[in-house]
Amino acid sequence: MTLLWGTYPAAGLGTPAGLGEGIWAQAGTGVGGAAQVLDLPAPSFLLAHPRLPLAYAASELPASTLTVLDVSRPASPRIVASLSTGGADACHLLLAPDARTLYVSHYSSGDLAVVRLGEDGLPVDDAPAQSFSHAGSGPNEDRQEGPHAHSAVLAPGGGHLLVCDLGTDELRRYRILEDGLLESDGIAATFPPGAGPRHAAVRGHLIYVTCELDHVLRTLRWDAASATAQVVAETPATLAPARSAEPQDAHVALVTAESRRHGGDLVLVSVRGADVISVFDVAPEGELTYRGAFDAGHWPRYFAVVGDRLLVGEERGHRVRAYALADVVGLPPERGIGDIAQLPCAVAEVTSPACVIAV
Structure with missing residues (x-):
């Protein structure tokens, strides 16, 4: 197994792309050095095909592209297809369960694009089959001047696709048709003004959404009959103080009892500025309890959890970290409010890491 890291330009997000950034490879344990193996402009989000030796890269550009990589030799990935996604600053990819449809979220333009894939995992068209725009704004004038589709997730039950729109404080809803194409179906949930929903994780009938702008992790309960979700709980994403900047929530993921091999489920949240990953214990019915946070480097x-490791990219620290998942699972409750634990980790240099997959 090999890890592939997607990166931003060396000067960071929002700076000119195509100046040497690309894909880096590292041994699958996350221990040991990493090396750049492919030049590609701002591949900020990567996704591996579940069955084929292919990976998909979203280049976060004003005119975004989707690149398909042959990763049968991970140390020398090869571009086999590329197409324009039709939107600005593609920042997230999601594969349908049958791997025949790829959903692309665009931050700056707010569009959601739908790309059809063949049995060989390659696009069947030279452009997205569908593109859904959106309208609206929020009270944060700097960040919510318009829609910002930040990520997509399958709703509980799998009948709908939900898009976290940071710009409009909404969970946009799309009905999934038999062929994987979508039908716009309104709004599934509305967040408090200025919340800025960014990423989501699903557990049963619950959806955990990390909100970047107001720094709150929210639990929503999905109602299948109405295809809507209601906020039922809120908690700060971390109690750790700001260190490098004002806290901004980034990513949320569920670590199941099966993957951690004992105990109950966990929810993990990365928080930039505080520069930590927060650990929440999940009760059987889904309630979250904050356990503590540990240092995760700069930004x-x-x-991602890969095997028995937790892999973290320090975007502004230009390093990647590999923690033993057992150490994360065994994090003791914080002794004082806002304490930041230190966990052992392996570190390697990678310029502006943005995303990681295992192939």
Whole structure:
């Protein structure tokens, strides 16, 4: 197994792309050095095909592109297809369960694009089959001047696709048709003004949404009959104080009891500025209890559990970290409010890491 890291330009998000950034490879344990193996402009989000030796890269550009990589030799990935996604600053990819449809979220334009894939995992068209725009804004004039589709997730039950729109404080709803194409179906949930929903994780009938702008992790209960979700609980994403900047929530993920091999489920949240990952225990019925936070380096944008490791990219620290999942699971409750624990980790240099996958 090999880890592939997608990166931003060396000067960071929002700076000119195509100046040497690209894909980096590292041994699958996350221990040991990493090396750049492909030049690609701002591949900020990567996704692996579940069955084929392919990976998909979203280049976060004013005119975004989707690139398909042959990763049968991970140390030398090869571009096999590319197409324009039709939107600005693609920042998230989601594959349908049958891997025949790819959903692309665009931050700056707010569009959601739908790309059809063949049995070989390659796009069947030279452009997205569908593109859904949106309208609206929020009270944060700097960040909510218009719609900002930040990520997509399958709703509980799998009948709808939900898009976290940071700009309009909404969960946009799309009905999934038999062929994987979508039908716009209104709004599933509305958040408090200025919340800025960014990423979501689903557990049963509950949806955990991390909100970047007001720094709150919200639990929503999905109602299948109405295809709507209601906020039922709220908690700060961390109690750790600001260290490098004002806290901004980034990514949320569920660690199941099966993947951690004992105990109950966990929810993890990365918080930039505080520069930590927060650990929440999940009660059987889904209630979250904050356990504590541990240092995750400078600006931990994205993380992923791969095998028995937790992998974290320090976007502004230009490093990647690999923690033993057992250490994360065993994090003791904080002794004082806002304490930041230190966990052992392996560290490697990667310029502006934004996302990681295992192939």
